Amino acid sequence: MTKNILNFNEISSSDHGRVGGKCASLGEMTQAGVAVPPGFAVTTDAYAAMLECHDLGAEIERHLQGVDPDDLASVDKAAQSIRQRIRSHAMPKDVEYDIRTAYAAMGDNMPVAVRSSATAEDLPDASFAGQQDTYLWVRGADAVVNHVRDCWASLYTTRAVSYREKNKIPHIDVLMSVGVQKMVKAKTAGVAMTLDPVTGDRTRIVIDASWGLGEMVVSGVVTPDNFVVEKVLEEILDRTISDKHVELVGDEAAGQAVEREITDERRTQCCLSDAEILAVARLAKRLEKQNKCPQDVEWAIDTDLPEGENLLALQSRPETIWSQKEKDKPKTSYMTGMMGIVNTLNNPFGSKT
Numbered sequence: 091m092t093k094n095i096l097n098f099n100e101i102s103s104s105d106h107g108r109v110g111g112k113c114a115s116l117g118e119m120t121q122a123g124v125a126v127p128p129g130f131a132v133t134t135d136a137y138a139a140m141l142e143c144h145d146l147g148a149e150i151e152r153h154l155q156g157v158d159p160d161d162l163a164s165v166d167k168a169a170q171s172i173r174q175r176i177r178s179h180a181m182p183k184d185v186e187y188d189i190r191t192a193y194a195a196m197g198d199n200m201p202v203a204v205r206s207s208a209t210a211e212d213l214p215d216a217s218f219a220g221q222q223d224t225y226l227w228v229r230g231a232d233a234v235v236n237h238v239r240d241c242w243a244s245l246y247t248t249r250a251v252s253y254r255e256k257n258k259i260p261h262i263d264v265l266m267s268v269g270v271q272k273m274v275k276a277k278t279a280g281v282a283m284t285l286d287p288v289t290g291d292r293t294r295i296v297i298d299a300s301w302g303l304g305e306m307v308v309s310g311v312v313t314p315d316n317f318v319v320e321k322v323l324e325e326i327l328d329r330t331i332s333d334k335h336v337e338l339v340g341d342e343a344a345g346q347a348v349e350r351e352i353t354d355e356r357r358t359q360c361c362l363s364d365a366e367i368l369a370v371a372r373l374a375k376r377l378e379k380q381n382k383c384p385q386d387v388e389w390a391i392d393t394d395l396p397e398g399e400n401l402l403a404l405q406s407r408p409e410t411i412w413s414q415k416e417k418d419k420p421k422t423s424y425m426t427g428m429m430g431i432v433n434t435l436n437n438p439f440g441s442k443t
Contacts, residue, residue: 094136094188098129098271108133110207110267115406122380124373125402127392129202129271130192132238134209136185137266140242144179147262150246159255166248173243181239189238190231193270201229201273201340204237206244209265223247226303226347227273227340234270241268274402275340278361279304279390280314282374283409284321290412292384294327295319295371299361301352302337304388304404312336315361319371326367331360366391369401377406384409 101109101117109117113131120126141147153168180186196202204225223244225237244250245266254261280299285292298307298314306312312335318328334357341348362370374387388405395402 092184092188094133094139094185095192096131096133097192098126098131101131107209107265108135108267109269110134110209110265111407112205112207112405113267113269114207116269116271118380119377119403119406124377124380125399127203127272127274127402127404128196129269130196131207132185132189132268132270134265134267136181136188137242137268139182139185140176140179140239143182144175146175146179149175151262154251154261157251157255159252162248162252165252165255169246169248169251172246176243176246177239181235186235189235189270193231193234196270196272199229201227201345202234203269203271203273204228204234204241205269205271206241207267207269208245209267224305226305226338227345229345238268238270242266273340274303274390274392274404275394276303276390277301277393277400278366279388279404280307280370282370282387282389283384284374284378284387285384285409285412286318287409287411293321295321295374297362297367297370297374299370300332300334300337301356301361302339302350303347304390305347306336306338308388317362317367319367321371321375324368324371326364329360329367331358333357334361362391366401373401373403377403381406381408384412386410 096105096109098117098120101114102121103114103118105117106114109131116126116129150172153171157164157168159165193200206223223241225240228234228237245264251261254264278299278301280297281304282295282297284295286294286296297317297319299317300307300312300314307314313332314334315332316330317326319325320327334352336349337352338347339350370389373389374385377387378385385406386409387403390402390404392400392402
């Protein structure tokens with residue numbers, strides 16, 4: 091493609107700096123043969139061109155100079171000003187042309203998800219999940235261009251600015267790529283963790299699922315169905331079926347994703363068959379093996395695709411909570427451990443006072 095655009099099938103982990111964590115993951119999965127909705131990344135080169143074209147970098151630094159991360163009012167004021175400035179400027183002409191061309195190649199008026207993909211998100215030691223914006227069921231080149239710019243602006247939400255300030259991450263060093271991806275017509279969607287998020291048990295895969303698009307699960311709007319699968323034997327060990335009152339679905343006429351009340355008979359119905367539960371577990375297990383560490387996987391079952399081919403991976407990122415705990419464990423040296431064993435052997439009943 092161009093320096094401003096990379097298709098998912100052109101992206102590998104070495105492109106992280108150009109496409110951010112989310113798009114790098116989508117590219118890696120695509121190249122590994124995992125079923126992923128097709129799409130492309132608007133690279134960080136495009137975002138950098140936007141900053142340079144309007145001297146926005148210097149303006150951003152001026153707004154953030156002396157901001158106190160513990161004073162949310164001052165952070166919010168600076169963040170709002172920056173977002174307004176980014177949204178008020180036109181893109182460089184070559185960037186806009188490349189986005190429109192790549193979108194046209196996906197198909198006539200294709201509904202897409204436009205997802206932020208910052209260069210500092212989805213790293214093993216710093217989860218930025220949910221701190222920038224995602225727009226669903228976007229249709230038409232004008233809307234795609236506008237929402238790419240909105241994603242750039244969302245790099246400066248109050249929450250994201252405060253997070254970077256507190257973690258001493260230079261704002262101007264964090265760049266934004268944007269993923270533009272064919273919209274999934276989800277029957278069911280959710281997340282799968284390749285360890286137990288409560289206990290850290292790596293012999294378990296834990297799945298949360300609900301009707302419609304997975305944003306209802308990720309945002310906590312619904313209490314999802316929950317399934318626990320034994321990782322090696324691939325046996326369903328436990329299931330909890332919840333009252334799922336609402337789903338997020340695409341509205342063709344409105345051209346957007348809308349919340350819809352779930353009918354009484356579906357609210358307490360299990361949203362996955364046993365075969366689908368095991369298929370999600372196998373997908374998560376495959377992605378853990380591919381990425382060589384526990385994964386937090388977003389997935390969906392697409393009603394437009396035939397059974398057996400309808401499970402799609404939407405994102406896979408390193409699990410952060412338990413991996414961070416492992417990193418924080420105090421290190422015991424080999425000699426210290428050996429001395430403990432020797433002392434126990436010499437005095438099996440322990441010390442006496």
